[in-house]
Amino acid sequence: MSQRRPSIIGPSSPESPYPVNLKGPVSKGFGRGSKDLGIPTANLPEEVAEAFGQVADTGIYYGWASVGHCKDVLPMVMSFGWNPYYKNEMRSAEVHIIHQYEHDFYGEELRVIVTGYIRAEKNYESLDALIEDINTDIAVAQKSLARPAYEALRTDPFITGAAA
Ligand code: ADP
Ligand code: RBF
Ligand code: MG
Numbered sequence: 245m246s247q248r249r250p251s252i253i254g255p256s257s258p259e260s261p262y263p264v265n266l267k268g269p270v271s272k273g274f275g276r277g278s279k280d281l282g283i284p285t286a287n288l289p290e291e292v293a294e295a296f297g298q299v300a301d302t303g304i305y306y307g308w309a310s311v312g313h314c315k316d317v318l319p320m321v322m323s324f325g326w327n328p329y330y331k332n333e334m335r336s337a338e339v340h341i342i343h344q345y346e347h348d349f350y351g352e353e354l355r356v357i358v359t360g361y362i363r364a365e366k367n368y369e370s371l372d373a374l375i376e377d378i379n380t381d382i383a384v385a386q387k388s389l390a391r392p393a394y395e396a397l398r399t400d401p402f403i404t405g406a407a408a
Pocket of ligand 2: 273275276283285321322323326338339340364365366367368374378381382
């Protein structure tokens with residue numbers, strides 16, 4: 245059975261260590277995001293994931309993202325951890341941008357502002373249960389980012405690409 249979850253998560257403005265800025269070229273994962281889940285995730289490089297691990301625990305996060313030369317700043321959800329459902333061997337930081345893209349963008353620079361934590365990673369009995377929780381994460385991220393202190397980060401020079 246699915247459980248009800250709150251639609252807004254965390255304090256009214258980001259608290260330490262957030263916001264956390266991460267960036268790097270989009271790397272190849274196992275190709276499971278699109279194929280199994282219908283939810284593609286752009287993987288940050290291993291060393292960027294490890295750097296995030298120095299300031300945060302494994303889990304599901306939300307914030308803003310932008311890609312390459314594109315100035316659009318879009319909401320995102322990020323999974324950071326071992327992916328218990330798939331029993332991965334290494335921690336990965338995977339970003340699902342809440343936007344429909346026409347093309348892949350492997351190799352392009354992905355910039356992310358992590359604004360807060362949503363929940364711990366879970367192991368699931370079925371793929372459907374995982375997908376249902378990810379869809380709830382997406383709704384939670386959108387609602388949580390609509391608060392003024394979070395919305396303000398959408399124009400941060402780091403994420404718009406204005407900071408060199
Ligand atoms: P991989 O295991 O290589 O990460 P995925 O199936 O997770 O493969 O697909 C991820 C790729 O899909 C990203 O690297 C990116 O190029 C592309 N992509 C397309 N739309 C999105 C999106 N909305 N969010 C994240 N990545 C996307
Ligand atoms: N994988 C898990 O094993 N447990 C999770 O709780 C989990 N939550 C996720 C939440 C979000 C928002 C996203 C984008 C992915 C999540 N995944 C989770 C990771 C998913 O298994 C991963 O995207 C695939 O392994 C594809 O690389
Ligand atoms: Mg992926």
